Amino acid sequence: MFNIDNLDVINGKSRDNCSYSFVGIKRNTDTKRLEFWLPLNFENFPINDKKEIRVFFFKMYKTLKVFINRKQKTSKQKKNDRDGIIQSSDGLKISYTDKDDVICYGKISMIESIIESYDEMIISSIVRKNFQRENNIDFSNINKHIDKAIYLEDDTIYIDKMPSHLSIVDLSANLLVEMYCFIYSEIKKELFEADEVREDVRYIAAKFKEGHLTSSSSIFGESFDETISILKETLDYIHRQTSYKDGDFWLFFDAIEMFLYGEYFPNDNSGDFWGVSNFWAIWEDMCHTYSFSVNADLRKTIIYADNGTNSNYKLENNKSVYINKEVLHENIFYLEYQGEKRYLYPDMVRYIDPLEEARRDFEKLINLQIKKNSNTDKITIIIEKNDNIGSDRFTNTFIDRLNSHVTKKQSKKNQKTRFDNYIMAIFIKEKENRIQSIALKNKHEFIIVDYKYHAISHYNSENKKINNDIVKQHVYELSIKTWHKNNDQTSYNHQFCVPVFTLSQDLFPQTEQPEILSRSRIELVCVNFSILQELYIKNGIF
Incomplete structure (x- = not known):
């Protein structure tokens, strides 16, 4: 397991100015140190606060897990779609029909090995069997062990060890479960899920900590190195002392071994350790989740969205989108040339009916x-x-x-x-x-929204990518005008939504509008990443 407190945090202007969209942990090919690459526009993140870094790491872990779970669920529901998820030993690869990008998600195997190995019945079974061993002593044969007795001053005898007549798992398996419960409880605490841990598991974890560690010992924090060292020694002792190793034993042993000794993917030449190669997909899903699942008033105004999770309309190219059929009745976003349709995919379009x-x-x-x-x-x-x-x-x-x-x-x-x-x-x-x-x-109002995973500085100067994005926005507007006819009493607003880290509690903090966007009637909307992330995790399938 790596020490989160020792990660090099990558953020700020140097990070925002590069086109690298990876978010997660990777190894620097020159320094060989692990780096934690934060999302774009995180120049205000407190990189010197180790606790905040650790908290954000586990929030990002949960965020990516929510995203993968949502994509897996959508993939199962829409078996005919071209969008796909490819499972590999390193993680997942997610392909999209309308984009050239492939989203590569690397698993953080050390943590997932512990969480995925959790089995309440096996834990209870091993603990119960060993508890029976300690309490099922055949006192009728005590005379056969007098030679091993220690005679005390009050004329009583004390026998330190006495073999049980029950043929069950060795007590070292019990110690293994105790260590597993300790690691599991520590991880759940960092994930802000300590209240989900069963009381008996907390008791077993506390028993291990009391017997082998100190009150200040923790896997995450200043005592990381000392705690990990003790855990490795204990695991080695268990391995040497256990003569009979069944399937239950190996379930927990392998999970703990991966947690303590696992580090990075040996077959990954890119050096990526954990995270996603293209964070734009997660950012779009976070925004769609807020629009559809969190803000009920906002959802009522959505008439179109390029959102697979909430899709209800299949296009001729088998791609699915969301359409408010009470307003649109059909897909209006396409260009037709020589009898062929080329579909357009605005991230979201809202319609504000003045009467409603x-x-x-x-x-x-x-x-x-x-x-x-x-x-x-x-x-x-x-x-x-x-x-x-x-x-x-x-x-x-x-x-x-x-x-x-x-x-x-x-x-x-x-x-x-x-x-x-x-x-x-x-x-x-x-x-x-x-x-x-x-x-x-009042006028009829259409709001055409595009979720952009770009640095704010990206809009300081004109370039081909920005020009193409602006043109697409106005092509979307043209499609609406062709359909909506009532142009004199209609206004069109355009928004580019980008993530930002801010200590403010405002969901949409104010920002200076780039001139290139203002000239094109496009508003740059900054969205508080921390607030949206909390809502995304809360409403996620995790």
Whole structure:
């Protein structure tokens, strides 16, 4: 196992300026040291804080596991798609139909060997069998062992060792399980999953630590070298002392051996140790997960997405995309030349219907409460305005009109009438009138989003790649205009979304807009990677 605290962290301008999209751990071919390559736009990451590095490493481990699990699930559901996952001894290779890239994912075998070997039944079985051995002593034959006894001052005898009549696994197997449980518990703690560890496993792990380590011993942290050294010595002792090694023994022994001695892939000439070769795929999946699984309001506005996980529409080339059939009914993103269609794949397109948007805003801004005084039967109308949303479209005039209706009605009716039903009917009517008037003033809006895994500095100067990306955005817009006809009352907004590391708690921190994008009506949107990562892990299949 490598010491995470000794990794060389690669981030900042030198990392952002290169076109290398690998994220993970690799060995430097010159220095032979292990390097932790962070994602792009991580120049503000605290690289001198060893704890933060360790926390981020395990979050990245979980992030990549979520991505692989999602891709494997999608691959099983869509057996006819060309997208594929190839399993190898080193990890996985994921191919995409519409991109030339192949995503290479290298497993971190040391950790995965421990997690994948976890078997509650085998652990319980070995511990229970050895507990039986310690407590099943045949006292009827104690006279045969008097010669081995130690006579104590109170005239009692003490026999240190007495063979059991049960033929079961050697006690060294129990020690092996204890060491496995200790390593497993340490890993789960770093993954912020300590609460998932069973109580008996925690007890076994604590027993091993108490008997062989110190209270400050840890696999991850300052005591790494000392702890790993003791674990290696203990494993060697178990190997030498165990005469009978069954399948259960080798299950845990091999896992621990891989954890302690495994380091890198001997057949990998690139030097990549663990991670993904092209991080853009993970970044896109993180953004799609937020849009479809986390933000319910945002999902309602999505009409198209190049998202295999949520796809519901198969194109003629067998590629699957997501289409909101209530709005689009069919795929509109293609170019046709000489009878042949060439499909376009915007990452996401949102449609903001002014009527629906006004209705949603109204519900957020206004809350009607009808209170009746039991003594006087007087009705009070309370309309709460949510100041956090901030809007001047709903004024006191609206409240005054409601009150005027109530006053007129009260003058004609006795105190016993159903004022509350009348008020609610008036409220609904006034609300719809207000929503309609607002909707007429607003335009239909399309937001065309492209998830970009680029450094922000990438947009400081013009180049062929940027020009092609800009052209594609406006071709997407042209496809919508051809379909949507109502061009005079329609606005088109374009967004490039890039990841950033920031200590801010804002999901979309502000950034200076590059001139080359501003000229093309494209907004550069920075997305807080840490927040999106937390949501991705929380909603992932892991």
